[in-house]
Amino acid sequence: MIDVWGKDKSIIGKPLALAVPELEGQPFLELLDQVFTTGIAYTAENAPAQLEVNGVLSTFYFDFTYKPIRNATGEIYGIMNMAVEVTEQVLARKRLEESELFVRNVIYNSPVAKMVFLGKDMIINMVNENMLDLIGRKLEEVVGLPLMQALPELVPTPIHDRLMHVLSTGETYHQPEEMVKLMRHGKPHYGYYNYIYKALTNTDGEYYGIIATATDVTEQVMARIALEASKNHLKSLVESAPFPIGVYTGREMRIELANQSILDVWGKGNDVIGKRYADILPELANQEIFQQLDGVYTTGIPFRNRHQHLELEVDGRMKSFYFNYDFTPLFDEYGKVYGVMNTAADVTDLVSAKQQVEETEMYLRGAIELAELGTWTLDVKERMLTYSPRLSAWFGTEEGVDITVEQAYRSVREGDRPLVKAAMQVALAPGSAGIYDVEYTVIDAVTGRERILHAQGKASFDEHGEPYKVTGTAQDVTAQRQLQLALEQEVQERTEELQAVNEELQAVNEELTATNEELNESNDRLLHSNEELAQYAYVASHDLQEPLRKIRMFSGMLGGKDNLPDDHRVLISKISQSSERMTLLIRDLLEFSRLLKSDMAMKPVNIADIIQAVADDFELTIIEKQAKIDIGEMPVIEAVSLQMNQLFYNLLSNALKFTSPHVKPLIQVRCEPIALVEAEQYVLKPLRGSNYFKIAFSDNGIGFETKYSEQIFEVFKRLHGKDLYPGSGIGLALCRRIVTNHNGALYTESEPGKGTTFYIILPDKRL
Secondary structure: OHHHHOOOHHHOOOOHHHHOHHHOOOOHHHHHHHHHHHOOOEEEEEEEEEEEEOOEEEEEEEEEEEEEEEOOOOOEEEEEEEEEEOHHHHHHHHHHHHHHHHHHHHHHHOOOEEEEEEOOOOEEEEEOHHHHHHHOOOHHHOOOOEHHHHOHHHOOOOHHHHHHHHHHHOOOEEEEEEEEEEEEOOEEEEEEEEEEEEEEEOOOOOEEEEEEEEEEOHHHHHHHHHHHHHHHHHHHHHHHOOOOEEEEEOOOOEEEEEOHHHHHHHOOOHHHOOOEHHHHOHHHOOOOHHHHHHHHHHHOOOEEEEEEEEEEEEOOEEEEEEEEEEEEEEEOOOOOEEEEEEEEEEOHHHHHHHHHHHHHHHHHHHHHHHOOEEEEEEEOOOOEEEEOHHHHHHHOOOOOOOEEHHHHHHHEOHHHHHHHHHHHHHHHOOOOOOEEEEEEEEEOOOOOOEEEEEEEEEEEEOOOOOEEEEEEEEEEOOOOHHHHHHHHHHHHHHHHHHHHHHHHHHHHHHHHHHHHHHHHHHHHHHOOHHHHHHHHHHHHHHHHHHHHHHHHHHHHHHHOOOOOOHHHHHHHHHHHHHHHHHHHHHHHHHHHHHHOOOOOOOEEEEHHHHHHHHHHHOHHHHHHHOOEEEEOOOOEEEEOHHHHHHHHHHHHHHHHHOOOOOOOOEEEEEEEEEOHHHHOOOOOOOOOOOEEEEEEEEEOOOOOOHHHOOHHHOOOOOOOOOOOOOOOOOHHHHHHHHHHHOOOEEEEEEEOOOEEEEEEEEEEOOO
């Protein structure tokens, strides 16, 4: 007992209150007095006591009994304390209770549906609100019941067998997007669900239950099904579109897609796919089309042209066409132009009609002048008239000055005024044809000369059917009435014909505009073709390795001969060096094509460990250049370990390669968490709910100008000659591809002579 109290034998013979003073204020002294006074023993379990051991006041737990000690006469002269310390057992039980409470809180408060089954009968022990909502049951309808009794609609499914397998083996089971029939609120419901079964283990390592997590992904699955159907529909729409559509990729403008309409315009067959646009239509070389396409590809700015005259070779002879066409840039997921979509409409007939209209209008103006007609316009709301100079002269009004309707009536012979007013009322009547046609006599207000005028006009109505303008002509028919009347009728017919043609042109243009907008919306759906191009690069690079291997082998055999002239040996050495560079280029290109696949397994990766391991690989170079690597605190994220190693390997390799002369390299790596709103400024499609980190990888090397900050990430792009700084030109493209595979972003800041900093933004998908 002395050891428990943390005392020595010097306390023997002292009062308990003095020997163990920390018991003051605790119930033990009072209990001792109670047992001594009443003679009744006292027993307690798990009783807490504050004791000072080694100078530290701590809490201990005891199972103890206070039993009175009597003498021969039955008098109590002392108390026996029988105590057992149970501190570890009590604390362990409390930890277990807290752990169970924590698990229950996690399950009940989880934002996803969770349920716990116990035993081989799969008795439902816990279920949260999200799971109750998912299965359409109340709590009292499921808790305490076997799963297959609570949800009998699951009996025909393999779910029970899967649960038993998890319970017997402890293997976690994942099932994505499985269609399951549930009776929700008494009604059958078919849905798609992602669910996970994970075994629960007790302290003895036995599997005693299962926790199930489920997510309703019905909307996502149905949306994907609808999207696939939409893609098929779009492809069918493009191929069957009645107007020309073509898609050209790369700076060479290779034809990737050409529907039947554009093939008919070109006069070509389906064998044009994969060929250069310039090779298929060489006759366009001097017609600015190639320059326009290249401009769209290099600037990313759409180009539109209307009524463009082109000469095309069809069936072996040149023919003239007029087109309305658009060149629209196609962007990949990184915002880089990878091709151009060409939509067009053959408007040869429309242009011809427009030319006829313009020719007719010219004839009309000539006819008006030849017929000595006056023109006029009436603003209905303002009641103001605008006259042509000729008509102003006929009315005797000041040229170029608008007059009111009342002023105009003063020049009309009084007897004709009712006729003129009636004709205008007919033209302005809602629902009428808006035609104004009247013959009257006008008196020159200055000279008093009378003229017989035949006035004609047409009222224009707004969307509410209200007239707002009347335009027309007036002809002096005093001397040649009959002849001029026939000419006026012809002019009127031509005017109506021109108006009808203009309306038809407007309707066709509106339809073409709407169609072009629909095609622009389909641009995003064609981006998946970029993945196919990556596959082509992989195959081409792979097939080149075998002949290169033979070149290296044969050049090595030739170089090993002793009787070769020195100039031949130099040539063989150059062949060998070129083969080595080509092999490096192919290997990097293959690696780049592999990075286009984003389905590699991810796991928690310690970034600090990765960087340190890469630094160890460069140990000799670091010692040789007397470089210093300063690595700050780094996060652990969900990532592909191999790709993270490759990312920092390339960055460190560049930092040690592009060093300033006579300056000891200093490479610093720092990391900080950033908010999602900051990540959205750089990441194309940030992961909602994920933490983001920004890693700064800095060096004090040679640096480069800011205008090259994007060019350095392009495949095969180099800012320095391969003889000065060796390499394939793919390293930084690989880095950006790796970061993009992880839903992140990579950008750089640099200044010549002051070093470079690469900023790597990566998410932690573990949350």
